[in-house]
Amino acid sequence: MIFRQLFDQQSSTYTYLLADGDTREAVLIDPVFEQTRRDAALVDELGLRLLYTIDTHLHADHVTGAWLLKNRTGSQIAISAASGAEGADRYLSHGDSIAFGARQLRVRATPGHTNGCISLVLDDETMAFTGDCLLIRGTGRTDFQNGNPHALFRAVHEQLFSLPENCLLYPAHDYRGLTVTSVAEERRFNPRLGGELCEDDFAVYMTNLGLAHPRQIDVAVPANLKCGVAASDPSLTPQSEWAPLTYTFAGIWEIHPQWLEEHLQSVQIVDVREPDEFDGPLGRIPEAKLISLGSLAKRAAELDKERPVVTVCRAGGRSAQATVMLRQAGFEDVANLAGGMLRWRAEGRVVENGSL
Ligand code: FE
Numbered sequence: 001m002i003f004r005q006l007f008d009q010q011s012s013t014y015t016y017l018l019a020d021g022d023t024r025e026a027v028l029i030d031p032v033f034e035q036t037r038r039d040a041a042l043v044d045e046l047g048l049r050l051l052y053t054i055d056t057h058l059h060a061d062h063v064t065g066a067w068l069l070k071n072r073t074g075s076q077i078a079i080s081a082a083s084g085a086e087g088a089d090r091y092l093s094h095g096d097s098i099a100f101g102a103r104q105l106r107v108r109a110t111p112g113h114t115n116g117c118i119s120l121v122l123d124d125e126t127m128a129f130t131g132d133c134l135l136i137r138g139t140g141r142t143d144f145q146n147g148n149p150h151a152l153f154r155a156v157h158e159q160l161f162s163l164p165e166n167c168l169l170y171p172a173h174d175y176r177g178l179t180v181t182s183v184a185e186e187r188r189f190n191p192r193l194g195g196e197l198c199e200d201d202f203a204v205y206m207t208n209l210g211l212a213h214p215r216q217i218d219v220a221v222p223a224n225l226k227c228g229v230a231a232s233d234p235s236l237t238p239q240s241e242w243a244p245l246t247y248t249f250a251g252i253w254e255i256h257p258q259w260l261e262e263h264l265q266s267v268q269i270v271d272v273r274e275p276d277e278f279d280g281p282l283g284r285i286p287e288a289k290l291i292s293l294g295s296l297a298k299r300a301a302e303l304d305k306e307r308p309v310v311t312v313c314r315a316g317g318r319s320a321q322a323t324v325m326l327r328q329a330g331f332e333d334v335a336n337l338a339g340g341m342l343r344w345r346a347e348g349r350v351v352e353n354g355s356l
Helices: 033-045 066-073 149-160 183-189 199-207 217-224 257-262 293-302 318-328 340-346
Strands: 002-008 013-019 025-029 049-054 076-080 090-092 097-100 103-109 118-122 127-131 168-171 253-255 268-271 309-312 334-337
Touching (some): 013 168, 025 033, 033 066, 049 066, 049 097, 103 149, 149 199, 293 318, 309 318, 309 340, 318 334
Parallel strands (some): 049 076, 076 090, 253 334, 309 334
Antiparallel strands (some): 002 013, 013 025, 097 103, 103 118
16 A cells, blocks of 8 residues: 655645555545645656545635645545535545545544544554544644534544554644554543543543634635635646646656757756766757856846746756756746756757767
């Protein structure tokens, strides 16, 4: 099985990617709207087919990426029937299973943070995704969205603490950077409802938390009631339409050699290799301007900010760094030539001065 834990810094949300390594079928738990470009890039790079996005509940602190990912990848939107969300493809209830390849996630109703919260347990009970029900040494709050501390206490004890002791628990959030816990640990050490603490202890604790209103709730809840539908698809289209670009999981915008060869005149090509490489046997792309990476910060002013810039090097590494520097210098339309001169030559594209 393929497993990745992804983090959104803004909302401290964890998104989980699970896939069957043989069939390449994948599911994504709790995707974040602003991170869909990243998530789609990872799915692409790992060669996966996203079957479902699954929201563990109707979030109040971030907008789900479910709808954007459906648009981009054709994935189905799944959320609990009790969430009240409209527009999902599949409404989940306690006891349902979601299959990806030979693997399955089983749905357990774990209400209390919201009345529609679910946890997802992997088929062999080695991992469970607890949403905002059980957090690492904590729990979700119970003071809005039909929260109920009594329901949450029972959900944790009956549905999560009943899992095998070594079952790993992955929450939807952590605000301290902790990543994973286990059933045994939380049973023993959870300061709100572990050890000998009883339901009434927990209810009093939760009623006296005195938490601030979540910052994003007025935006997030209405958007999530529609599974994250947005008027447009801002995070998936390139920042501008000057070329069909690909966004990589590394965070770099890439341009493909064929497009560049057909549009040599419409962009500024910056070759960031050293002068001896620029004049060397690999050759160079016609019209390319030599600005070695080491002098790019100083010489960026020689470039026109109004015209797109494509950066080039031998294999695409230094030129990726160059796109980052140019963006920092205020250039908006910048892309890295995927694969650099090596791929350009391997594809037999036009060169100047090459002798290979
Ligand atoms: Fe929540």
